[in-house]
Amino acid sequence: MTGRIFINYRRGDSQAAAGRLFDRLLSHFARDQLFMDVDAIEPGVDFVQSLDQHVSGCSASIAVIGPDWLKAKNAAGGRRLDDPNDYVRLEIESALKRDIRVIPVLVDGGSVPAPAELPPSIEPLARRNAMEIAHHRFAADCDDLARAIKRPLGIAPEPVPE
Secondary structure (H helix, E strand, O other): OOOOEEEEOOOOOOHHHHHHHHHHHOOOOOHHHEEOHHHHOOOOOOHHHHHHHHHHOOOEEEEEEOOOOOOOEOOOOOEHHHOOOOHHHHHHHHHHHOOOEEEEEEEOOOOOOOHHHOOHHHHHHHHOOOEEEOHHHHHHHHHHHHHHHHHHHOOOOOOOOO
């Protein structure tokens, strides 16, 4: 195995798109090259430690950003991303600290936030070149994303179909 891909997403904002993306990427990558928390962390395992360990073993990370990604609130009414213990933030921080390629993937009208809208520890996310995955061209967009990921994983991409 040449590398792994970590799929970061916010439940309640982009979980359906992230699940669909995961399923589509299985046509390009082996199952053990993809990590998505919902089916990869065993019961009883420390969630934060496991996430950090999985991020550290990745060559690429996909940050799935939907329309409510930035403004999602916690139970107290504060913005989740401002919480230093927010899992989405922790995963992105971990990838950025390790200089792992982080690809913002925009779904359902999501957009890359401006640096000032992000906590300082993840401001570099705003400078990452994003890809959009639209519902009406989902398969083609996912295939383009897979080709873009293959280089940091050390896999020669297949030619673009005509």
